[in-house]
Amino acid sequence: MTTLQQILGTDLPLIQAPMAGIQGSAMAVAVSNAGGLGSLPGAMLSPDVMRSELAAIRAGTGKAYNVNFFCHIPPVPSTEREATWRAALAPYYAEFGIDAATIPTGPGRNPFSAEVADLLAEFRPPVVSFHFGLPPESLLAQVRGWGAKVLASATTVDEALWLEAHGVDVVIAQGLEAGGHRGHFLSHDLTAQLGTFALLPQVVRAVRLPVIAAGGIADANGVAAAMALGAAGVQVGTAYMLSPEATTSAVHRAALKSNAARHTALTNLFTGRPARGIVNRVMRELGPIGSAAPEFPLATSGIAPLRAKAEAQGSGDFSPLWSGQNASGCRELPAAEITRALAQGFQSLPA
Numbered sequence: 001m002t003t004l005q006q007i008l009g010t011d012l013p014l015i016q017a018p019m020a021g022i023q024g025s026a027m028a029v030a031v032s033n034a035g036g037l038g039s040l041p042g043a044m045l046s047p048d049v050m051r052s053e054l055a056a057i058r059a060g061t062g063k064a065y066n067v068n069f070f071c072h073i074p075p076v077p078s079t080e081r082e083a084t085w086r087a088a089l090a091p092y093y094a095e096f097g098i099d100a101a102t103i104p105t106g107p108g109r110n111p112f113s114a115e116v117a118d119l120l121a122e123f124r125p126p127v128v129s130f131h132f133g134l135p136p137e138s139l140l141a142q143v144r145g146w147g148a149k150v151l152a153s154a155t156t157v158d159e160a161l162w163l164e165a166h167g168v169d170v171v172i173a174q175g176l177e178a179g180g181h182r183g184h185f186l187s188h189d190l191t192a193q194l195g196t197f198a199l200l201p202q203v204v205r206a207v208r209l210p211v212i213a214a215g216g217i218a219d220a221n222g223v224a225a226a227m228a229l230g231a232a233g234v235q236v237g238t239a240y241m242l243s244p245e246a247t248t249s250a251v252h253r254a255a256l257k258s259n260a261a262r263h264t265a266l267t268n269l270f271t272g273r274p275a276r277g278i279v280n281r282v283m284r285e286l287g288p289i290g291s292a293a294p295e296f297p298l299a300t301s302g303i304a305p306l307r308a309k310a311e312a313q314g315s316g317d318f319s320p321l322w323s324g325q326n327a328s329g330c331r332e333l334p335a336a337e338i339t340r341a342l343a344q345g346f347q348s349l350p351a
């Protein structure tokens with residue numbers, strides 16, 4: 001039987017979760033060199049930065065790595081929804097002395113595109129992973145053309161079956177504990193979203209592909225538990241967020257280290273899509289799920305200046321403090337050490 005390590009080209013069946021906004025090539029290089037699969041999140045990178053980050057990975061490791069993208073269909077901007085959003089934020093603009101007329105509108109995150117696929121083709125990354133479904137068939141064929149393995153997140157059994165039918169190599173079962181954006185794409189009904197313990201065995205039963213467990217795995221015991229439930233490997237995000245290789249902001253690091261990290265919720269206020277973060281002022285006052293936020297990713301621009309002003313004052317009141325439910329594994333240790341500690345969980349498995 002082909003193992004996940006053979007598919008990924010790694011020593012360990014362990015993926016460092018791509019985490020847009022809080023890490024780049026440095027973490028990917030460190031994890032890949034430690035035997036896991038390091039990931040570069042591409043969702044928020046301009047083509048120029050993407051190129052330099054891919055070059056840095058190529059210079060930093062000869063090992064396999066992953067590049068990750070979002071696959072949403074950009075919404076048609078609505079002036080009415082934008083106005084509703086700005087009205088909801090107006091008291092905060094006034095509080096911070098922000099002139100709302102100066103705030104640009106526009107997307108905060110771009111989906112995988114032909115331009116990005118061409119750029120990627122120059123580097124031929126061995127693994128490419130997707131969140132929110134898959135890109136159009138022609139782009140997927142281009143990625144497969146250089147031999148890349150394709151991974152994608154599923155948050156329900158239906159999504160896992162859909163991904164299998166559309167030819168992915170590995171399914172990532174993303175449980176509700178996970179930090180950051182929910183990867184759902186077939187249904188927006190949040191009552192269908194399951195915790196890792198409930199989702200993983202159901203997905204393992206439903207598909208023939210290897211299944212990677214993600215969400216709430218923060219230490220070696222968590223890794224062993226996921227493997228016992230039939231996972232072929234794990235994807236871990238939150239536990240890496242305090243490592244020196246992460247670019248996690250000062251307010252975000254402080255929140256992760258504080259008791260506040262015990263309180264997370266799904267919120268759509270920062271981007272327009274539900275994502276798990278540490279509860280802060282704007283989530284308490286307008287949400288955590290608020291009807292005023294426009295569709296993903298259009299909520300981003302309205303809230304961005306508030307985030308900037310608040311962070312300049314040392315406050316995370318308006319920041320997306322993404323975190324999974326299990327921040328107990330966050331350590332201020334090099335990513336390679338975190339990888340080695342998690343890898344202990346594979347050794348305790350019965351043969």
Ligand SMILES: Cc1cc2nc3c(=O)[nH]c(=O)nc-3n(C[C@H](O)[C@H](O)[C@H](O)COP(=O)(O)O)c2cc1C
Nearest residue numbers: 017019020041131178179180215216237238322324
């Ligand atoms: C800060 C942060 C940013 C994230 N950004 C992305 C991303 O860009 N792409 C993606 O596929 N998943 C992203 N995720 C979700 C992870 O892939 C993964 O599902 C999650 O980290 C696993 O749960 P854990 O955080 O409890 O380990 C992000 C998670 C976090 C914590």
